[in-house]
Amino acid sequence: ETVMTQSPVTLSVSPGERATLSCRASQSVITNLAWYQQKPGQAPRLLIYGASTRATGVPARFSGSGSGTEFTLTISSLQSEDFAVYYCQQYNNWLSWTFGQGTKVEIK
Amino acid sequence: QVQLVQSEAEVKKPGASVKVSCKASGYTLTESSIHWVRQAPGKGLEWMGGLDPEDGETIYAQKFAGRMTMTDDTSRDTAYMELSGLRSDDTAVYYCATNFQSNLLWGQGTQVTVPS
Numbered sequence: 001e002t003v004m005t006q007s008p009v010t011l012s013v014s015p016g017e018r019a020t021l022s023c024r025a026s027q028s029v030i031t032n033l034a035w036y037q038q039k040p041g042q043a044p045r046l047l048i049y050g051a052s053t054r055a056t057g058v059p060a061r062f063s064g065s066g067s068g069t070e071f072t073l074t075i076s077s078l079q080s081e082d083f084a085v086y087y088c089q090q091y092n093n094w095l096s097w098t099f100g101q102g103t104k105v106e107i108k
Numbered sequence: 109q110v111q112l113v114q115s116e117a118e119v120k121k122p123g124a125s126v127k128v129s130c131k132a133s134g135y136t137l138t139e140s141s142i143h144w145v146r147q148a149p150g151k152g153l154e155w156m157g158g159l160d161p162e163d164g165e166t167i168y169a170q171k172f173a174g175r176m177t178m179t180d181d182t183s184r185d186t187a188y189m190e191l192s193g194l195r196s197d198d199t200a201v202y203y204c205a206t207n208f209q210s211n212l213l214w215g216q217g218t219q220v221t222v223p224s
Contacts, residue, residue: 001170043201043203043217044153049211050210085152087153089153091207094158095143095159095160095167096155096158097143097155098155099152099153099155102152
């Protein structure tokens with residue numbers, strides 16, 4: 001099983017600032033890595049897939065990078081609507097996925 | 109439009125079983141694996157298992173092995189997830205999801221409630 005570890009658990013950021021979230025895989029997932037945003041009471045929203053490709057309708061301030069075991073989600077200038085929980089997910093194996101435990105981005 | 113459509117919410121008694129369906133629309137079920145993910149109140153996303161509808165191969169997360177069964181009806185382009193021996197901590201939203209042609213698609217979620 002590929003274990004996904006996200007850091008930090010909580011990130012306190014002021015609006016307009018840059019946020020950097022990390023995700024580490026216990027073994028290589030190549031670029032089969034996705035990022036999701038989730039707000040209270042809502043389903044997860046796909047932001048990034050293939051480690052760096054933005055999903056349809058996702059603002060350009062969201063960017064993903066990395067390959068192998070180290071990945072980063074960057075939000076270049078936080079807007080009020082970006083305060084949420086973010087999850088990474090590996091889908092490298094056809095039948096076995098795993099998720100990170102999540103990073104909560106909160107207002108500083 | 110490619111999408112996954114799930115069955116309606118369920119309320120079950122402790123010890124009972126629940127079966128959630130997930131219908132593929134806009135593509136053929138056998139073209140991609142189907143995964144089940146759940147999220148309990150206030151908790152993170154938890155992968156439960158994956159099914160290859162083409163040959164029926166399954167992989168279950170260790171936590172759910174023996175209590176969860178994934179099946180499909182390819183004639184209806186529908187996948188199913190059955191969870192038995194329900195407990196109050198199985199109360200969660202259950203999602204099906206797939207990686208279809210590099211597109212990660214999720215169903216709308218099915219709330220399963222098991223009152224304590």
